[in-house]
Structures are given as structure tokens and as C-alpha cells.
Amino acid sequence: MLKKIDTYTVPEWALPYLIYGETDDLSGTEENELEQFVNQFDGFEGLVFVDKGESYFNWTNDVNGVAGTVIDVTIYGHEIERASHV
Numbered sequence: 001m002l003k004k005i006d007t008y009t010v011p012e013w014a015l016p017y018l019i020y021g022e023t024d025d026l027s028g029t030e031e032n033e034l035e036q037f038v039n040q041f042d043g044f045e046g047l048v049f050v051d052k053g054e055s056y057f058n059w060t061n062d063v064n065g066v067a068g069t070v071i072d073v074t075i076y077g078h079e080i081e082r083a084s085h086v
Helices: 012-020 028-039
Strands: 003-011 044-051 056-058 068-079
Touching: 003 012, 012 028, 012 044, 012 068
Parallel strands: none
Antiparallel strands: 003 068, 044 068, 056 068
16 A cells, blocks of 8 residues: 655656656656655655645755756655564
């Protein structure tokens, strides 16, 4: 079952990568920033990114902290069950 992780503010340019995995229009720096952002959810698999409406200008974002056009995205994922050692 998908579990809601949280809602994040991401640059609008990040949506094709987050939703579809497309990297065609990204610079190497942007791709690295997005990989670092996604890697913070290492306790989850099968991440789903759902945008929450209209984009808007903001002075910061949760991917690289740079001002620009952003959109709020709610992230869901399947929590990875860790094997316990007895």
C-alpha cells in the first residue's frame, strides 16, 4: 500500500524527471540535484509524485534552494520492510 511521505516544493523543470524519469532537458547539475533529492527517500520504493495544482514563484525550493517557478508535489511510496535480526 502506498504511504504518503510528505509534500515538497520543487522547481517546475523537475516534474518530467520526477514523474516520467525524463532527463533530456536537464543539465548535469540539475540531474545530480534531483538524484540527491530522490535519494533521501531510501526507505521507500516505487515513488509516486503527484503535483498539487498550479505553479507559482517562490524564493526557494526543496531540491536546490534556488528561487524560481515551483510547484507543490506530494510524494507517496511503498515502505521497504527491513529484515530484523533475532
